[in-house]
Amino acid sequence: MNVVKKLRNFNLRPTKQRILLAKQILDGKNKHFTAETIQKEVLSNGQSISLATIYNCLNKFVSVGLLKQIDQQGEVTIFDTNVSHHHHFLNQNTGELIDIDPHEIGFSKLPKIPNGFESDGVEVLIKIKE
Amino acid sequence: MNVVKKLRNFNLRPTKQRILLAKQILDGKNKHFTAETIQKEVLSNGQSISLATIYNCLNKFVSVGLLKQIDQQGEVTIFDTNVSHHHHFLNQNTGELIDIDPHEIGFSKLPKIPNGFESDGVEVLIKIKE
């Protein structure tokens, strides 16, 4: 499907910048990226776009479901006095974290760790809302 | 165990500020907090400490294992073209994320969702290193 149609499907006006970004993003190569990396790619293609526009567009894309944003627990660093291995509930209404004892979670299946790597911990985040 | 001893156990010089923070943090009440919330608490107790010191101390505490820092995938927002539900490997050497198909992970046990809440998604992060 062409990019313009895709944008229209999501009720987004297919402006020059959105088309540019959509092409860059939905080419099947980029899976994870940041606003900065996208801008670099665009610039290195000889085209230009402002960072503010990239943020506007990507946030818009996320809000309509064309993109996902990798979960971050807000933009501040959260410290935890519980230094043992454990998991968390994330109260989406307040941003509050609640500990989950590791014994409360069991796995029946886990993926193969990529070649050359070893596991360094599994963290589960269960998002909850009222 | 008193706080001074605890600091010494971790090879940290028990300075006035570290003792102040350790008391505040390790009183069994605070579980999750930020630099700002700790400063507010300290100030409201009539004592004072600079934010820079709080960051210095907390980071030090984390580096010796007295505290944990809740995982964030760096400080930049990462977008993902895969909008379907899935999990991630986090390559700790590079910060790179790799998708995990949700069928690759199965649970044999999950915790009870707190009363009054409903689940809004489970996210698994498997940290890997070379």
Next chain:
DNA sequence: TCAACAGGTTAGAATAATTCTAAACTAGAT
């Protein structure tokens, strides 16, 4: 086809979390 306008783009300022700098201080060893 085209005017009008709602919505989109932009440079640069603003904001906010965190780190850096470099000068002053202090715990602990001598």
Next chain:
DNA sequence: ATCTAGTTTAGAATTATTCTAACCTGTTGA
């Protein structure tokens, strides 16, 4: 008591992101 390496600090610097306000451009309906 003195020295020194490690700490603390105010304020500057940095970095990611959002805001502002002026300008621009798709789209709609005449």
